[in-house]
Amino acid sequence: MCSKTLILVLLLLPVFLAASPSSLVEATNFFPLAKQNCMDRCGNVAIPFPFGTAENCYKNKCYFVTCNQTQNPPKLFMQNTSHEIIDISLSGHLRIMNVVAYECYDVKVGSRVSFRNSRRLNLPPLLTVNATANKFTVLGCDTFGNINGLRLNWSYYVWCTSMCFSKKDLEEVSSCGGGVACCQVNIPKQVSTVDFDLGSYTNYKNASQYNNSCGYAFLVEENAFQFSGETLNNLRNVEKLPVVVDWVISNGNCEEAKLNSTSYACKSVNSDCYNPMINIHSYGYRCRCMDGYQGNPYLDNGCQDIDECQDPVLNNCSKVCKNTPGGFYCTCPSGYRGDGIKGSRGCIPGEPFKYKLVAGIAVGILIVLLVILFIYVRLKRRSWAEEKQRNFVQNGGILLQEKLKRLENNTTKFIYSLVELQKATNGFHDDMIIGTGGFSTVYRGILEKTNKVVAIKKNKLEVASNQTDIFTNELIIHAQINHKNVVKLLGCCLELRTPLLVYEFIGNGTLLEQLHSRPRNLICWDIRLKIAIEIAGALSYLHCEASSPIIHRDIKSANILLDDTFTAKLSDFGSSKLVPIDKSHLSTMVQGTIGYLDPEYMQTSTLTEKSDVYSFGALLVELLSGKKVLSYDRPQEETNIAYFFLSKLRENSVFQVVDVEILGEGNNIKEQIIQVARLAEVCLNMKGEDRPTMKEVILKLEGIRRGGRAQNEDDDHDHDYVPESESFTFDHDYVPELESFTFDHYYVSELESFTF
Ligand SMILES: *[C@@H]1O[C@H](CO)[C@@H](O)[C@H](O)[C@H]1NC(C)=O
Ligand SMILES: *[C@@H]1O[C@H](CO)[C@@H](O)[C@H](O)[C@H]1NC(C)=O
Ligand SMILES: *[C@@H]1O[C@H](CO)[C@@H](O)[C@H](O)[C@H]1NC(C)=O
Ligand SMILES: *[C@@H]1O[C@H](CO)[C@@H](O)[C@H](O)[C@H]1NC(C)=O
Ligand SMILES: *[C@@H]1O[C@H](CO)[C@@H](O)[C@H](O)[C@H]1NC(C)=O
Ligand SMILES: *[C@@H]1O[C@H](CO)[C@@H](O)[C@H](O)[C@H]1NC(C)=O
Ligand SMILES: *[C@@H]1O[C@H](CO)[C@@H](O)[C@H](O)[C@H]1NC(C)=O
Numbered sequence: 001m002c003s004k005t006l007i008l009v010l011l012l013l014p015v016f017l018a019a020s021p022s023s024l025v026e027a028t029n030f031f032p033l034a035k036q037n038c039m040d041r042c043g044n045v046a047i048p049f050p051f052g053t054a055e056n057c058y059k060n061k062c063y064f065v066t067c068n069q070t071q072n073p074p075k076l077f078m079q080n081t082s083h084e085i086i087d088i089s090l091s092g093h094l095r096i097m098n099v100v101a102y103e104c105y106d107v108k109v110g111s112r113v114s115f116r117n118s119r120r121l122n123l124p125p126l127l128t129v130n131a132t133a134n135k136f137t138v139l140g141c142d143t144f145g146n147i148n149g150l151r152l153n154w155s156y157y158v159w160c161t162s163m164c165f166s167k168k169d170l171e172e173v174s175s176c177g178g179g180v181a182c183c184q185v186n187i188p189k190q191v192s193t194v195d196f197d198l199g200s201y202t203n204y205k206n207a208s209q210y211n212n213s214c215g216y217a218f219l220v221e222e223n224a225f226q227f228s229g230e231t232l233n234n235l236r237n238v239e240k241l242p243v244v245v246d247w248v249i250s251n252g253n254c255e256e257a258k259l260n261s262t263s264y265a266c267k268s269v270n271s272d273c274y275n276p277m278i279n280i281h282s283y284g285y286r287c288r289c290m291d292g293y294q295g296n297p298y299l300d301n302g303c304q305d306i307d308e309c310q311d312p313v314l315n316n317c318s319k320v321c322k323n324t325p326g327g328f329y330c331t332c333p334s335g336y337r338g339d340g341i342k343g344s345r346g347c348i349p350g351e352p353f354k355y356k357l358v359a360g361i362a363v364g365i366l367i368v369l370l371v372i373l374f375i376y377v378r379l380k381r382r383s384w385a386e387e388k389q390r391n392f393v394q395n396g397g398i399l400l401q402e403k404l405k406r407l408e409n410n411t412t413k414f415i416y417s418l419v420e421l422q423k424a425t426n427g428f429h430d431d432m433i434i435g436t437g438g439f440s441t442v443y444r445g446i447l448e449k450t451n452k453v454v455a456i457k458k459n460k461l462e463v464a465s466n467q468t469d470i471f472t473n474e475l476i477i478h479a480q481i482n483h484k485n486v487v488k489l490l491g492c493c494l495e496l497r498t499p500l501l502v503y504e505f506i507g508n509g510t511l512l513e514q515l516h517s518r519p520r521n522l523i524c525w526d527i528r529l530k531i532a533i534e535i536a537g538a539l540s541y542l543h544c545e546a547s548s549p550i551i552h553r554d555i556k557s558a559n560i561l562l563d564d565t566f567t568a569k570l571s572d573f574g575s576s577k578l579v580p581i582d583k584s585h586l587s588t589m590v591q592g593t594i595g596y597l598d599p600e601y602m603q604t605s606t607l608t609e610k611s612d613v614y615s616f617g618a619l620l621v622e623l624l625s626g627k628k629v630l631s632y633d634r635p636q637e638e639t640n641i642a643y644f645f646l647s648k649l650r651e652n653s654v655f656q657v658v659d660v661e662i663l664g665e666g667n668n669i670k671e672q673i674i675q676v677a678r679l680a681e682v683c684l685n686m687k688g689e690d691r692p693t694m695k696e697v698i699l700k701l702e703g704i705r706r707g708g709r710a711q712n713e714d715d716d717h718d719h720d721y722v723p724e725s726e727s728f729t730f731d732h733d734y735v736p737e738l739e740s741f742t743f744d745h746y747y748v749s750e751l752e753s754f755t756f
């Protein structure tokens with residue numbers, strides 16, 4: 001009994017080593033082998049799908065196996081036969097225990113006796129005996145054996161003879177194949193049924209002289225059987241030996257199988273199909289998991305990623321192993337470099353060369369970019385500086401500088417750089433805008449050095465370059481107008497295509513705003529009269545006392561600025577015209593603001609100082625009535641307040657037009673109001689000739705202010721305003737004309753104005 005077990009173990013040892021069924025059993029802990037609710041092992045044998053012990057567990061009848069649980073350990077059988085299966089592998093093999101047949105010479109009977117006659121092996125379709133792994137083996141000293149059966153649908157027959165000729169044969173023989181005492185032959189491919197038989201030429205009589213009167217025949221996995229002379233005596237106790245059987249899916253190759261996705265057996269993702277016998281078209285195909293995956297490719301999601309990092313054999317990383325789907329890679333921790341592979345470069349302390357290279361390139365690119373940027377900025381700045389200089393020259397800056405030098409000992413700064421004005425206005429920020437006109441924007445600015453608040457006018461239109469000399473003269477003229485009721489031009493900047501003008505800043509807005517703001521700012525009669533006198537003074541100065549007569553051409557409340565003490569300042573000489581000394585009038589394109597615009601000038605295009613007088617008349621009406629000169633919101637006859645005023649004046653009901661606010665100031669000013677109204681009437685005369693000069697106007701106004709009630713009522717419809725010499729005080733301070741300037745041409749600035 002003891003020796004029997006010993007030999008079995010001895011014989012089968014290589015089988016278990018090669019088959020390693022335990023690996024599949026272990027693997028079932030990690031991934032499913034069988035379908036759900038199906039037996040996935042029988043004793044020590046794993047039952048992977050397509051095999052199964054029940055109808056819905058196997059793929060088809062070919063893979064049907066039974067497990068006899070009453071045995072200990074339970075045993076697995078092919079179909080419902082007595083062929084025990086000791087191993088099923090997903091690589092397409094299984095092992096069946098097949099019978100070892102033998103015969104012996106029975107001395108008592110005087111003939112041979114045969115044992116173990118159930119030698120037939122019938123494999124289901126799709127299962128075939130492996131032709132290379134198995135050998136048909138015949139043992140004995142006077143024995144022959146044959147194996148036969150079906151190969152596909154035809155027969156095969158293989159014969160083998162084993163003889164001994166001396167006792168020594170048995171002592172010396174150590175392996176099968178020499179033809180002594182043992183014979184082994186291959187069987188054909190694709191064998192599906194096996195039957196074998198044995199016999200003896202002398203009924204083992206001759207064999208008995210070697211003390212060996214038995215013969216054996218069996219099919220066995222070559223690796224599972226090792227022959228020696230001893231075997232011949234002991235094999236009688238070995239009932240069965242393993243045979244390798246191959247299994248495939250269907251009868252067709254992969255390429256065909258893939259065409260029908262419902263019948264295609266490689267169900268898992270990351271699975272693949274292969275043909276085990278490439279040359280035999282109809283042999284069938286098998287499935288396998290792709291590299292880096294393991295599991296059962298015949299089940300949905302059967303193939304699962306192998307965590308190579310957990311596998312001491314696959315993981316050849318020296319430090320850090322990272323698993324990826326279907327693979328892994330080695331890295332080094334920070335502070336190390338190398339490929340991280342054990343036996344290769346591994347991980348060596350030090351910064352990775354790769355990163356150094358990348359960092360070097362990045363720094364290089366950065367430097368190149370910085371250099372390019374630096375050069376670009378330099379070029380840009382230079383071209384910007386060049387452009388500023390070009391504009392300065394084109395705008396007549398050099399001429400202006402020279403002329404300014406010749407002016408007295410002019411120490412006050414007049415030419416400002418663009419940078420200074422940009423700083424003053426916070427880069428011409430929108431928050432600094434205090435007014436916008438049709439063609440220009442006025443910014444409030446604070447000059448850096450002096451902290452002086454100024455108004456900076458930036459034109460939106462470009463000035464044609466051939467007008468720059470003219471423009472320069474205009475600048476100088478305005479600079480000379482040094483009258484306390486004219487906004488002072490403090491300087492300019494010539495570095496843009498169109499020069500910027502810097503004016504003194506007047507903080508209380510325009511007369512237009514003050515008169516017509518809502519809620520209304522009440523301006524009392526005295527102030528209105530004062531404003532009228534101041535503007536008349538400024539105009540009179542422009543017309544007569546400036547070095548060359550200047551016609552403002554755009555007198556209106558919007559162009560009269562008020563400071564904190566309601567001192568009026570005439571502004572916006574954008575439309576102004578210089579009148580050459582030898583001329584009394586100019587022919588120009590009609591320009592001005594409707595409502596204030598002289599109708600005679602409109603018809604004849606002939607500009608004289610009297611046009612300003614008309615506009616001043618309209619301004620007087622505006623001051624009297626407190627109403628805008630022109631408004632389409634009013635009844636039609638009142639649209640132009642000047643016309644309406646004149647008609648009411650002629651009806652002797654002028655107070656209907658006068659501002660109720662000033663009427664409420666008392667009766668004592670009514671006389672003054674009437675006199676101013678009469679003055680306005682003559683100023684608004686249709687014929688320019690019949691209008692008084694500004695000098696006459698100012699004298700009249702001064703007279704009215706000093707005591708209008710004393711004024712002679714007879715003068716009413718008389719246009720002759722002879723100044724009373726004692727009442728004439730000229731309290732306007734102005735700078736005397738600068739003789740050094742001659743104006744041989746005049747300039748019309750089209751800026752900021754209304755052009756018909
Ligand atoms: C299972 O094995 C026992 C013991 O060898 C045997 O008696 C029984 O008939 C077997 N059952 C099947 C279903 O083969
Ligand atoms: C077992 O095999 C016999 C003979 O091949 C067959 O008639 C019988 O149906 C089989 N039993 C099962 C359960 O398959
Ligand atoms: C037969 O077995 C050998 C060795 O195990 C193997 O290489 C071969 O692929 C098998 N044949 C088939 C058809 O599986
Ligand atoms: C074997 O089967 C094939 C087709 O399956 C057939 O053509 C052939 O004649 C058969 N051979 C024999 C010997 O029956
Ligand atoms: C059997 O043995 C005898 C003598 O030992 C010999 O003469 C004879 O040829 C042998 N027969 C065979 C078939 O080997
Ligand atoms: C032959 O067999 C007998 C009985 O089995 C045994 O006693 C004897 O020792 C054997 N002789 C040799 C040489 O093996
Ligand atoms: C695909 O296989 C299924 C199942 O075997 C079968 O019912 C079906 O007819 C096949 N389809 C084609 C196009 O061959």
Ligand SMILES: *[C@@H]1O[C@H](CO)[C@@H](O)[C@H](O)[C@H]1NC(C)=O
Pocket residue numbers: 314316341342343344
């Ligand atoms: C490390 O293992 C991988 C995967 O097993 C293999 O491809 C590679 O060649 C191995 N490298 C070394 C150096 O052994």
